[in-house]
Amino acid sequence: MGTDGPSKFLQKRAASKRKMKTLAKVSAADWREGFLFVGNHLALDFINTRPEIDGKPNELLTNWSSLIRWFRASKLIDARDGVSFECSWAESKEAQKTLRAMWTFRENLRKDLLAWEGDGRIRSETLRELNALMSEHPMLKKITSEGARFITVQWFPLQQPSNLFAPLALAAANLFSELDPKRVRKCEHCVLHFHDTSKIGTRRWCSMRLCGNRVKVAAYAARHSSDQHRTDSPRLSPAKWPP
Numbered sequence: 270m271g272t273d274g275p276s277k278f279l280q281k282r283a284a285s286k287r288k289m290k291t292l293a294k295v296s297a298a299d300w301r302e303g304f305l306f307v308g309n310h311l312a313l314d315f316i317n318t319r320p321e322i323d324g325k326p327n328e329l330l331t332n333w334s335s336l337i338r339w340f341r342a343s344k345l346i347d348a349r350d351g352v353s354f355e356c357s358w359a360e361s362k363e364a365q366k367t368l369r370a371m372w373t374f375r376e377n378l379r380k381d382l383l384a385w386e387g388d389g390r391i392r393s394e395t396l397r398e399l400n401a402l403m404s405e406h407p408m409l410k411k412i413t414s415e416g417a418r419f420i421t422v423q424w425f426p427l428q429q430p431s432n433l434f435a436p437l438a439l440a441a442a443n444l445f446s447e448l449d450p451k452r453v454r455k456c457e458h459c460v461l462h463f464h465d466t467s468k469i470g471t472r473r474w475c476s477m478r479l480c481g482n483r484v485k486v487a488a489y490a491a492r493h494s495s496d497q498h499r500t501d502s503p504r505l506s507p508a509k510w511p512p
């Protein structure tokens with residue numbers, strides 16, 4: 270406590286708590302419809318649908334309905350199409366099969382991503398699988414009007430659940446072929462991955478609001494714990510996931 274009297278000590282401690290509360294505040298900006306969008310890339314946002322919450326893997330794509338919600342939140346399907354597609358296949362074996370296949374695809378992709386982030390290489394088996402998926406579920410193009418001009422846009426049919434692989438397979442292929450592996454990395458504090466699009470290229474956390482502040486708060490607490498009685502040290506409140 271040093272030479273400060275009890276009231277000064279209490280004031281300092283209250284100020285510490287206020288500062289930590291501010292640092293630990295989590296913004297809703299990283300979340301959309303209950304999913305995280307911090308990857309700066311569709312394939313990374315898909316991989317990030319299984320974050321760790323309180324140190325445990327937490328599946329956000331828990332069922333067919335949440336899978337469709339993620340596609341809506343990712344702006345891959347619009348709300349009206351999403352509702353009718355979800356209802357048409359709800360409780361179907363095909364929807365369950367696609368959901369399980371999505372989990373497997375995502376976890377395989379996670380392993381490939383970690384390896385690629387390390388040495389820039391991809392297994393030939395992965396290339397074959399991605400090519401097979403893109404061949405079976407290709408993204409299509411169509412011409413449409415935009416004001417007074419015409420543009421071509423990508424689309425995929427929503428005829429059966431497995432069609433949902435179309436944008437994901439292409440996104441994964443684009444990730445490995447178009448991005449610099451040195452600019453794609455896992456958060457230092459959690460399992461989320463991101464594409465570092467900053468000018469300086471030194472982003473370390475999935476999000477300043479999620480992990481950056483946690484690390485800062487922990488460092489702040491560690492620095493100040495030596496100044497105070499250990500039992501008086503403010504505790505780091507777990508950030509609210511999702512907000």
Ligand SMILES: [Zn+2]
Binds near residue numbers: 456457460461474479
């Ligand atoms: Zn993180």
